[in-house]
Amino acid sequence: MSIKVIKPGLLTTVQDLGRHGHQQEGVIVAGAMDPFALRIANLLVGNSDNTAALEITLQGPTLYFENDQLIALAGADMTPVINNEPVRMWRPILLRAGSTLALKGAREGCRTYLAVSGGIDVPAILGSTSTYLRAGFGGYQGRALQVDDVIPCQTHTPVAAALFTKLSEQAVGKWFAQTSWTLEPQPYMVYEEQPLIKALPGPEHELFNESSQQYFWEGKFQVTSQSDRMGYRLLGQVLQLAQPEEMLSSAVTFGAVQVPPQGSPIILMADHQTTGGYPRIAQVISADLPKLAQVQPGRNIQFKKVNLQEAHALYMQQEADLEQLKSAISLKLRTS
Secondary structure: OEEEEEEOOOEEEEEOOOOOOOHHHOOOOOOOOOHHHHHHHHHHOOOOOOOOEEEEEOEOOEEEEOOOEEEEEEEEEOOOEEOOEEOOOOOEEEEOOOOEEEOOEOOEEEEEEEEEOOOEOOOOEOOEOOOEOOOOEOOOOOOOOOOOOEEEEOOOOHHHHHHHHHHHHHOOOOOEEEOOOOOOOOOOOOOOOOOEEEEEEOOOHHHEOHHHHHHHHHOOEEEOOOOOOOEEEEEOOOOOEOOOOOOOOEEOOOOEEEOOOOOOOEEEOOOOOOEEOOOEEEEEOHHHHHHHHOOOOOOEEEEEEOOHHHHHHHHHHHHHHHHHHHHHHHHHHHHO
């Protein structure tokens, strides 16, 4: 079972939910920038939500399927077509051997996740299949996909066996078949032109002068083209400390908003370093990390201050929504 890369897209890598438990050794977590979309794509093809899948950024790849394969696409809409016929996002699709899937530029959002039933078959390193680009390990040969790569895949899962058989029958004489049902992501994820990102005041928030604190919560920031999986560089009013401070390096996490000496904030993303020495003015809440990951370079964001209780409640609600979706999708896979 394999997929051949005809065109790799702008940045296509293998990711799961990350390499946890090794930051004290200097190994980053990595993993999906938008864990919500990754988890949904996996659930739609009967995988566990932490199964290795492809993360596709801004401009999609062209992929040749050498075997029949059950897939799902979730996240940014990249106008997918199979042998030039359009297909829908957020639903299971059976591709016949010899078919070609092409994804174009993202119409909304920034990242799409392609899950195959059974998962991408790459070795786990330190408990994860995620690609760590800067260190060159994990995923597929520790790098982004390239032309002529052949990506090994596992056989479809037992959970998806009935659906695989049914769609295979529907696809006789055609290049693909897709379910009549689809997941509507709007109640759970809306891709906005100028999203409002909820955050907590960071450990060094009070060290910034009053003007900087006020602008951070009321002003707008542009996500610049220098942004990547390690961090989003923001452009807006320069943020300044009330007085110079000597900062010690400390542990940092996905969503920490650091402010280097020049005053332009950087939001640490999935490939962030394990420690940092810049003052942290804020911390994006876990529930809004998927929304943040889908912001395209050049777009504006604003921050909204919340408290820890609100952050916990929003995270718990998101997890409850995913559990509900998991049950509904599992039922559909068994009965469709």
